[in-house]
Amino acid sequence: MFTWLLRRLFQACFVVLAMTIIVFIGVHVIGNPVDILISPEADQAERAKIIAEMGLDRPLWQQYAYFLGGALHGDLGRSFVFNEPALKLIGGRMPATLELAVTAVLMSMCFGIPLGLYAGLKPNGILGRVIMSGSILGFSLPSFWVGLMLIMTFAVQLGWLPSTGRGETAEILGVRWSFLTWDGLRHMAMPALNLSLYNISLVLRLTRAGVRETLPMDYIKFARAKGLSPARVIFVHVLKNIMIPVVTVLGLELGTTIAFAVVTESVFAWPGMGKLIIDSINVLDRPVIVAYLMMIVLIFITINLVVDILYTVLDPRVRLETKA
Amino acid sequence: MVWGFRVLTRAMAILAVSAIGVRAQTLTIASSAPVTSMDPHYHTLTPNISAHGHIFDRLIDQDAAGRMIPNLALSWTLRDDRTWELKLRDAKFHDGSAFTAEDVAYTLARVPTVKNSPASFQIYTRAVIGTEILDPHTILLKTAAPYPLLPQDLLQVFMLPHKLGAEPANEDFNNGKNTIGTGPFRFVSYQPGSRIALDRNDLYWGAKPHWAHVDYRLISNEAARTASLLAGDVGIIEFVPPADLAKLRQDPKIVLSEIVSNRSIYLWLDHAHDGTMPEVTGPNGEVLPKNPLKDLRVRQALSLAINRAGIVDRVMEGAAIPTKQYLPPGNSNHVNDLLPDPYQPDRAKQLLTEAGFPNGFRIVLHGPNDRYVNDAKIVQAVAQMWQRIGVQTTVDTMPWSSYATRAGKQEFAAFLLGWGVNSGEGTNPLRAQIATWNPERGLGTANRGRYSNPAVDALLDKAMTTMDRGERDKIVLQTMKLAMNDVPAIMLHLQKNIWATRKGLTYVARVDEETRATGVMESKP
Numbered sequence: 001m002f003t004w005l006l007r008r009l010f011q012a013c014f015v016v017l018a019m020t021i022i023v024f025i026g027v028h029v030i031g032n033p034v035d036i037l038i039s040p041e042a043d044q045a046e047r048a049k050i051i052a053e054m055g056l057d058r059p060l061w062q063q064y065a066y067f068l069g070g071a072l073h074g075d076l077g078r079s080f081v082f083n084e085p086a087l088k089l090i091g092g093r094m095p096a097t098l099e100l101a102v103t104a105v106l107m108s109m110c111f112g113i114p115l116g117l118y119a120g121l122k123p124n125g126i127l128g129r130v131i132m133s134g135s136i137l138g139f140s141l142p143s144f145w146v147g148l149m150l151i152m153t154f155a156v157q158l159g160w161l162p163s164t165g166r167g168e169t170a171e172i173l174g175v176r177w178s179f180l181t182w183d184g185l186r187h188m189a190m191p192a193l194n195l196s197l198y199n200i201s202l203v204l205r206l207t208r209a210g211v212r213e214t215l216p217m218d219y220i221k222f223a224r225a226k227g228l229s230p231a232r233v234i235f236v237h238v239l240k241n242i243m244i245p246v247v248t249v250l251g252l253e254l255g256t257t258i259a260f261a262v263v264t265e266s267v268f269a270w271p272g273m274g275k276l277i278i279d280s281i282n283v284l285d286r287p288v289i290v291a292y293l294m295m296i297v298l299i300f301i302t303i304n305l306v307v308d309i310l311y312t313v314l315d316p317r318v319r320l321e322t323k324a
Numbered sequence: 325m326v327w328g329f330r331v332l333t334r335a336m337a338i339l340a341v342s343a344i345g346v347r348a349q350t351l352t353i354a355s356s357a358p359v360t361s362m363d364p365h366y367h368t369l370t371p372n373i374s375a376h377g378h379i380f381d382r383l384i385d386q387d388a389a390g391r392m393i394p395n396l397a398l399s400w401t402l403r404d405d406r407t408w409e410l411k412l413r414d415a416k417f418h419d420g421s422a423f424t425a426e427d428v429a430y431t432l433a434r435v436p437t438v439k440n441s442p443a444s445f446q447i448y449t450r451a452v453i454g455t456e457i458l459d460p461h462t463i464l465l466k467t468a469a470p471y472p473l474l475p476q477d478l479l480q481v482f483m484l485p486h487k488l489g490a491e492p493a494n495e496d497f498n499n500g501k502n503t504i505g506t507g508p509f510r511f512v513s514y515q516p517g518s519r520i521a522l523d524r525n526d527l528y529w530g531a532k533p534h535w536a537h538v539d540y541r542l543i544s545n546e547a548a549r550t551a552s553l554l555a556g557d558v559g560i561i562e563f564v565p566p567a568d569l570a571k572l573r574q575d576p577k578i579v580l581s582e583i584v585s586n587r588s589i590y591l592w593l594d595h596a597h598d599g600t601m602p603e604v605t606g607p608n609g610e611v612l613p614k615n616p617l618k619d620l621r622v623r624q625a626l627s628l629a630i631n632r633a634g635i636v637d638r639v640m641e642g643a644a645i646p647t648k649q650y651l652p653p654g655n656s657n658h659v660n661d662l663l664p665d666p667y668q669p670d671r672a673k674q675l676l677t678e679a680g681f682p683n684g685f686r687i688v689l690h691g692p693n694d695r696y697v698n699d700a701k702i703v704q705a706v707a708q709m710w711q712r713i714g715v716q717t718t719v720d721t722m723p724w725s726s727y728a729t730r731a732g733k734q735e736f737a738a739f740l741l742g743w744g745v746n747s748g749e750g751t752n753p754l755r756a757q758i759a760t761w762n763p764e765r766g767l768g769t770a771n772r773g774r775y776s777n778p779a780v781d782a783l784l785d786k787a788m789t790t791m792d793r794g795e796r797d798k799i800v801l802q803t804m805k806l807a808m809n810d811v812p813a814i815m816l817h818l819q820k821n822i823w824a825t826r827k828g829l830t831y832v833a834r835v836d837e838e839t840r841a842t843g844v845m846e847s848k849p
Binding site: 030031032033034035036037038039040041042043044045046047050053054078080081082083084089092093148151152155156159162163164165166266267268269271275276279281282283284 | 368440447494516518548551723730752
């Protein structure tokens with residue numbers, strides 16, 4: 001277990017390092033942030049001064065070395081645009097994205113697994129067919145369009161839910177969360193649903209396929225023949241055995257949802273990290289781009305770790321210590 | 325049953341009225357771009373200035389049409405060519421302390437000391453080399469050389485109280501500690517990328533603001549901004565997307581207010597290459613010995629080939645007017661007899677033939693695709709129009725992040741750009757765009773085509789040393805006419821600034837693109 005963890009950690013460091021190099025070179029090739037940020041009325045001397053202040057006049061390798069030096073001390077640089085430490089900036093936006101992503105993934109579990117189970121048990125029933133056809137819409141409709149349709153329906157036409165923004169927040173441990181207030185929940189309903197639609201469809205289809213595959217297995221037949229109650233057969237013998245792919249996908253999807261919630265955040269003016277990173281890419285705010293991507297890499301690595309550990313819980317045959 | 329229903333509806337009506345009564349004190353504004361800091365001297369960015377204007381005051385302000393009006397300064401007069409005398413009004417900061425000449429001196433000294441500013445306000449204060457306080461309500465500003473544009477520069481500088489001390493921290497403006505101004509609203513909170521909350525300032529020196537609370541929200545997605553207005557979640561939205569205009573004009577619940585802005589959209593042409601310009605080749609792709617764009621007839625032909633009325637009507641959905649200059653009609657620096665070039669493709673072909681290109685040539689037309697309203701679509705439309713006079717045009721659009729750097733390196737032959745004249749004054753675009761590129765004198769800073777015309781430079785120098793406003797305006801008009809008739813760039817249109825409000829609210833549309841809560845009125849039923 002320990003060597004396995006150590007090896008994972010080493011891999012993680014390597015991935016993060018490679019990623020920072022790619023970002024540095026990438027941003028450098030795209031253009032110069034000063035050309036985008038500077039006031040069009042500024043003169044040539046002013047431009048030179050700002051370039052020097054940001055350290056962009058030095059060769060790229062020096063800039064990178066300077067960044068690495070800072071990173072070793074936990075300083076990932078200050079945003080060119082906001083003049084705040086990049087990490088603080090991202091940390092300030094993270095709760096909004098996290099609660100949205102976690103709600104969306106919870107929703108995809110709560111809706112996806114039961115619906116998939118039903119469609120798997122009753123594949124030829126009308127409801128089962130409706131669920132399966134509906135799931136096609138779920139992962140094929142573009143989310144910006146669904147988002148706007150949700151707003152038009154529930155906010156503009158019916159007036160049930162607020163159209164955009166985050167609403168009231170309540171503070172826990174110095175962090176503002178909107179799931180703690182009624183107003184916040186109302187604001188969160190549509191973006192969370194929009195974000196989860198794709199995942200619901202995905203989980204639903206996985207569950208259904210798993211159920212269909214497992215039902216004809218000998219051990220299920222045996223369990224039935226033994227006279228176990230249908231509930232026990234379905235929830236213990238079927239469901240537990242099809243959970244491994246579902247957990248893998250949910251884990252990966254949680255990472256993807258956190259990292260790429262940008263479309264939903266932008267349509268619903270949700271002040272999360274996704275909007276921050278897109279704005280930062282548009283103005284080539286390198287410190288924020290680097291810090292954000294480093295954090296996303298770390299999130300993915302952590303999630304994969306948790307998923308691997310969950311496997312051992314779900315399936316005792318899986319061992320983490322792989323013998324090469 | 326019917327009776328019960330009536331009681332119910334009446335109760336609901338009363339509830340609805342009281343709900344509006346509560347809401348009437350709060351104005352919710354949907355802004356289109358993020359405010360990057362609450363420090364008013366950190367970043368010269370229109371969204372920042374628009375938000376800061378609620379909290380802080382300038383010495384001199386602009387009215388909705390862009391004319392200068394007194395604000396914290398009651399008057400500004402010349403003592404001699406290098407000394408301005410400013411008389412200040414009685415005003416109080418949000419913390420109760422009085423606004424005095426000391427605060428003006430402090431602010432002007434503080435602006436250049438702001439650290440890590442990506443676009444410093446120093447360009448608006450650097451002309452002042454010294455200040456002298458005569459009494460708490462009178463201050464002298466001194467410039468190194470005669471500088472007629474100091475009042476225009478001061479339009480952008482927000483006043484801070486001197487008790488903030490040396491180098492007040494940037495962050496302390498975001499948490500409200502330093503966010504103290506004399507403006508109509510007080511700072512309550514700032515959530516980056518989300519919203520700014522403001523309360524009415526009861527100590528305000530001017531007319532008491534109508535709104536007790538202002539909720540300033542960021543909704544950068546255009547469709548979402550329109551939707552939140554339709555849903556009634558916000559009272560006013562800025563930068564109404566042209567695609568939604570037709571629909572909103574017909575909606576009885578929505579009121580639009582619009583004005584022609586100081587922001588012009590035009591195509592820069594390359595003047596930097598005398599010889600071969602890689603992006604311009606002969607009709608069969610052969611290398612041309614000379615850059616055809618250096619020939620006035622070619623530039624005129626390219627301009628006459630463009631159907632501006634068509635672009636304004638179809639691409640911009642009426643949210644612009646055709647132009648041949650930087651400032652809109654009504655501005656004192658607008659040349660009345662400088663009309664937009666007409667659509668004359670036959671004359672354009674004739675001019676090309678005269679210039680030695682009977683079969684046209686090949687050119688690449690560049691444009692950003694995420695910067696100006698419908699930028700990529702405009703470029704595509706122009707390309708088709710040039711095609712009709714025999715100029716084979718290839719379109720290349722890209723994101724601004726990569727475009728801005730490349731356009732500044734003279735890599736492009738023809739490329740779309742925009743310029744907003746914040747001060748509403750004619751030498752601003754002439755100095756930045758038309759004057760010969762000269763880093764030592766800070767001229768031609770945005771002259772990306774490297775246009776150079778000694779006659780224009782000489783006139784501009786004269787304008788910049790003429791202190792009398794009337795005299796200077798005459799020279800500016802003369803310079804503008806001389807320059808624009810030489811077609812340094814092909815002017816296309818001036819954008820309109822458009823706001824949409826819920827019925828019951830009106831907004832006085834502003835030339836300078838700012839959205840001000842004080843300009844939002846409740847209309848009498």
